[in-house]
Amino acid sequence: MESNPEKKPLSDIAYSQIKNMLLEFELHPGSAVTEIMFMQKFGISRTPVRQALQRLEQEGFMRLTPRKGWFVAGVSLRDIQEIFVVREALEGIAARLAAELLTQEVLGELNDYMEKISNQEQTKDVDEFDPGDILHDKIFEAVNNQQMNRVLRLYDDQLRRFHIMACKLPGRALLSYKEHYEILRALTERNGENAEKAMREHIQSSKLSILDAVVNESYGKWFEC
Amino acid sequence: MESNPEKKPLSDIAYSQIKNMLLEFELHPGSAVTEIMFMQKFGISRTPVRQALQRLEQEGFMRLTPRKGWFVAGVSLRDIQEIFVVREALEGIAARLAAELLTQEVLGELNDYMEKISNQEQTKDVDEFDPGDILHDKIFEAVNNQQMNRVLRLYDDQLRRFHIMACKLPGRALLSYKEHYEILRALTERNGENAEKAMREHIQSSKLSILDAVVNESYGKWFEC
DNA sequence: TGCACTCAGATTGTATACAACAAATTGTAC
DNA sequence: GTACAATTTGTTGTATACAATCTGAGTGCA
Structure with a gap:
């Protein structure tokens, strides 16, 4: 030590x-x-x-x-499904609340960032972190709910054990970009309802990717049941 | 021991x-x-x-x-507010899912139970548990999500430390009945969207009751901050 | 061979002694 | 009386010894 x-x-x-x-x-x-x-x-x-x-x-x-x-x-498939239900609920409501709480300044930053990513689209390699991470971070920062963060942090660690790289599936990066774009648009319009909806769709979409990765990419050996 | x-x-x-x-x-x-x-x-x-x-x-x-x-x-007012955001999100999505998952049989039971309560309305004393408890229980039973239950159970214990009796405020019982009625109606109609909405309103309503109780009924001494 | 039994080893469960640190108390000088 | 330092006490942090239990190999017997 x-x-x-x-x-x-x-x-x-x-x-x-x-x-x-x-x-x-x-x-x-x-x-x-x-x-x-x-x-x-x-x-x-x-x-x-x-x-x-x-x-x-x-x-x-x-x-x-x-x-x-x-x-x-280990983590069973059932665990993953359950975790994603919780994530969908929490991140969804976080997005709804953030639509009112995000400052105009941060929204500006996010839009700039999004645009920059968009321009790099062709040349950038996908090895970086999910560009949407910063969006999630800013949302949670604005909502500032420690109880919620504690739960989500735990699940993040649990999932990270298995597939940081689930977002690297073919086509996933572009899809993820579009989903984040929708979320940001709703936030920029201060439309909480739509922000929640878009966020939920995004979570569901990433759940599918991860489950795909789990069953196809031989992560299976680490899973229970 | x-x-x-x-x-x-x-x-x-x-x-x-x-x-x-x-x-x-x-x-x-x-x-x-x-x-x-x-x-x-x-x-x-x-x-x-x-x-x-x-x-x-x-x-x-x-x-x-x-x-x-x-x-x-202790539990600060902020903690309570945060906890209720999480509860709103989770119980809301639980209700939405339950609208598809509850069996016709259980829905029948719940409607019978609700009607029975309604008839007793005048005579019954309010010292019993919130009649809506059974509704919540059946919902979680149908959804059967252990991760979600774990989080909610924890918060239930935390809140129970302070105000089992928040539902006993004047007028709260009747209001709570009406809210549960709305939830059950949406569930019976298999309308997940409305069930979620009704559940959220119910949670928000009970949050207000509890915060009321906290600041008015001298529970304050147990609270931090 | 097959089965039950015993015993040794390994691992966690619990108890306890001691170390590290914080706070309160006491003693002392001024 | 007050300020300050030394000491004493109380509490948690860590180490370690022992108890309880599980596992598996080996042994004896039918």
Whole structure:
């Protein structure tokens, strides 16, 4: 375990490290791990390791079967479907609210950004992040709802474990662009109803892409059930 | 600590007990507690007590300031507002989905139940639970989304800590009945759009009641900020 | 061979001792 | 009396020892 100048609790460090390992595919869903393993790897005792694992268990990343052991949790297709229902609901209402809350200035920025992306369309490579990320970010920033953000953040991490790259399917980038364009247009018109509708369609569309990726692109091996 | 025939982990028992104390107002928001206190009260060691408290901390019921101590978390007005935005989104979409998923049989039951309530209207006392609870339950049962239920369950517990009785404000019972009637009508007509709309209005209405109760009925003392 | 049983190893569950730190208290000088 | 430093007390943070339980291999017996 590297330096610890700010005296953060060891359990927090262990938590971050293990979560990183999860997000980086260093720990594969379904595989078994032991507390002793992390204890030795990090050079700390079992107590903070256990704390970290228990926290991750509550967040759905690990599973513990009593007196047997720890396992890296997978995500079932059902989980994905359920998560996307929640995302659709929350991001939809966020868009509706943002239509009233976004400042004219930010809307300007977003439109400029969108236009710039549009011009690059032909030449740009698709390896960058989904250009719509910034739109989502600005929406959540405007809505400023911590409870909502907490839920969505968790799901983002869960999904990121499996397919950051779902947006890289053929044709997905362009489609995604169009969807974001629709959202931004509704926002610019301050039309909350349409913003919510467009956002929901966008979420549903990305759900389809991800499910596609899951079943076709052999991500299947990481999934439960 | 009473009997433990099923060998449930002590930490689980501690968790349930402490959470009960929270929901029963035995532990007041803002007050300080110590691990030793629960350790002695339950006759167990610090380890499972700590686990329980850490779990409750993650769920937002307790707060820990490092090297200082544990405090019972309050809920700020902002928290309530935020929670209700999430509830509105989730329960709304649940209603929309339920319009397709509810069986004709359950819809029949609900309509019968609603009618029965309606006839009792004059004589019944309002001390029972919100009659709409069963409607919500049936909706969630039909939607059958564990992720969604997890989030809503948590918020229910959080809010229950403060005002089970918010629905008992003058006039609230009748209003609530009418709102539920609208929801059920839309569901019966299999009109998801209207069901979502009616549910949202219902949630907003109950939010207002609760905020009213909070600021007027001297619940204020338990709130932060 | 097949089956039940025992026992050793591994892993989590719990208890407890000690370390690190914060706050309160006390003692002292002025 | 007040200000300030030293000490004492109380609390959480971490380490570690032991208990409880599960797993699986090996053994004995039919």
